[in-house]
Amino acid sequence: MKTSVGIEALAVALPRHTLHLEDLARARGVDPAKYIAGLGVREMAVTDPGEDTVALAATAVRRLIDSNDVDPASIGMLAVGTETGVDHSKPVASYVQGAAGLPRHMRVFDVQHACYGGTAGLMAAIEWIASGVAGGKSAVIVCSDIARYGVKTAGEPTQGAGAVAMLVSSRPELFAIDLGLNGTSSAHVFDFWRPLGRREAVVDGHYSIDCYLEALSGAYRDWRGRAEAKEIVRRAASALPSEQLAAIGYHVPFCKMAKKAHARLRRCDLDDVLGAFDEAREERESATSFERQVAGSLTLCSRVGNIYTGSLYLGFAGMLNAGAAALVGKRIGLFSYGSGCASEFFSGVVGKNAAEQIQRAHLDEVIGSRERVTVEEYERLMALQPDAPPDIPPAPGAFRFTGVKDHRREYAAG
Numbered sequence: 001m002k003t004s005v006g007i008e009a010l011a012v013a014l015p016r017h018t019l020h021l022e023d024l025a026r027a028r029g030v031d032p033a034k035y036i037a038g039l040g041v042r043e044m045a046v047t048d049p050g051e052d053t054v055a056l057a058a059t060a061v062r063r064l065i066d067s068n069d070v071d072p073a074s075i076g077m078l079a080v081g082t083e084t085g086v087d088h089s090k091p092v093a094s095y096v097q098g099a100a101g102l103p104r105h106m107r108v109f110d111v112q113h114a115c116y117g118g119t120a121g122l123m124a125a126i127e128w129i130a131s132g133v134a135g136g137k138s139a140v141i142v143c144s145d146i147a148r149y150g151v152k153t154a155g156e157p158t159q160g161a162g163a164v165a166m167l168v169s170s171r172p173e174l175f176a177i178d179l180g181l182n183g184t185s186s187a188h189v190f191d192f193w194r195p196l197g198r199r200e201a202v203v204d205g206h207y208s209i210d211c212y213l214e215a216l217s218g219a220y221r222d223w224r225g226r227a228e229a230k231e232i233v234r235r236a237a238s239a240l241p242s243e244q245l246a247a248i249g250y251h252v253p254f255c256k257m258a259k260k261a262h263a264r265l266r267r268c269d270l271d272d273v274l275g276a277f278d279e280a281r282e283e284r285e286s287a288t289s290f291e292r293q294v295a296g297s298l299t300l301c302s303r304v305g306n307i308y309t310g311s312l313y314l315g316f317a318g319m320l321n322a323g324a325a326a327l328v329g330k331r332i333g334l335f336s337y338g339s340g341c342a343s344e345f346f347s348g349v350v351g352k353n354a355a356e357q358i359q360r361a362h363l364d365e366v367i368g369s370r371e372r373v374t375v376e377e378y379e380r381l382m383a384l385q386p387d388a389p390p391d392i393p394p395a396p397g398a399f400r401f402t403g404v405k406d407h408r409r410e411y412a413a414g
């Protein structure tokens with residue numbers, strides 16, 4: 001019997017505040033078109049210190065459990081992908097287990113590799129279930145991060161924050177993975193990193209774009225070779241292998257990156273299938289191809305900014321929220337990139353109940369209920385000390401970090 005494993009449900013948690021990039025551009029004396037058209041970002045999520053990685057992750061997990069009537073006893077693995085940990089030893093996942101009241105009998109751990117950490121956790125869960133070792137249990141994988149480059153840096157308009165929690169099981173209502181097809185590409189590079197003790201990342205911005213695109217070419221070609229061998233896609237000039245995917249979601253540090261990524265992916269196909277890059281064809285087809293395969297995945301990302309580990313999965317959520325009905329039963333591709341660097345291209349089929357299932361995440365409400373802040377308020381929030389959160393009661397269903405006592409982080413639930 002063929003094993004079916006993948007993402008059954010998801011939930012998203014975002015900080016309360018959002019900054020509009022046209023406001024930021026004006027305050028920085030930059031043409032707003034640079035941020036909105038040049039980088040493709042309209043808004044970015046802004047945290048206060050009470051909305052730390054744990055609070056965002058725990059809020060997303062509680063939403064996932066409540067909206068999908070998940071029996072906590074059915075969960076056998078809880079993994080958090082994050083590059084914004086709160087302790088050198090105690091993982092974010094451990095705090096989340098406590099906050100969400102999850103039972104004792106489960107594997108609980110964090111996975112770190114920049115923005116790729118969540119994907120590493122997702123694949124560990126999928127392969128754990130597919131192997132039969134899970135014994136019928138499900139896994140919860142959470143991607144939770146705060147992307148912080150600092151005020152008045154080149155990376156400033158590419159910040160953001162948020163968490164995506166995913167229920168992984170043998171009932172893949174949203175996405176059933178193509179087992180064994182994943183293509184990988186990784187290398188030891190210094191494109192982006194955050195040395196111990198620093199709140200802000202160190203980044204070689206333009207080089208990081210090159211590293212991303214290089215990794216994409218490698219991971220995609222690796223996936224394509226495996227997919228061709230299993231006759232999942234065919235090499236045909238009339239329908240390139242990537243065109244045989246109904247949609248493609250990329251890691252989205254800023255939305256323009258998805259456009260660059262899609263152009264690179266198509267170039268891999270055009271070079272390899274036709275033997276040479278056909279510029280005239282690409283000129284004719286690229287805009288339509290981007291609109292058909294990628295645009296839907298940017299609907300939420302363009303209003304949240306980079307959320308590191310969760311960015312790919314926020315893109316996936318946006319893709320389904322914008323048009324799951326048209327994707328039901330169809331194969332899509334997803335590309336995960338983490339600086340440093342590690343990457344993976346994988347594919348799967350959208351479940352037949354995906355349109356109803358994604359409604360349980362109430363994504364329009366999650367994104368629409370945030371408050372717009374001024375640039376002055378954003379700068380004030382950025383300057384607050386990380387361990388001294390303002391005394392604000394948590395919203396119903398949400399968690400907040402309330403401070404440190406005896407070296408222990410404390411949280412309140414709303």
Ligand code: HMG
Pocket residue numbers: 031033034035037038039083114115116154155156157158191192203204205206208209212251252253254256257306308337338339
């Ligand atoms: P920059 O140098 O300020 O921007 O920083 P730029 O000069 O390259 O301009 C950006 C785009 O705006 C360009 O478009 C300009 O032409 C355009 P492109 O040529 O690239 O298509 N532009 C305009 N468009 C319209 N009207 C105008 C205008 N002016 C300019 N008036 C950079 C940009 C992304 C480098 C910076 O924001 C940065 O360093 N960001 C952080 C790094 C990053 O996001 N890297 C992405 C790849 S690595 C990755 O994804 C991993 C990551 O998520 C971390 C992890 O894994 O944990 C970051």
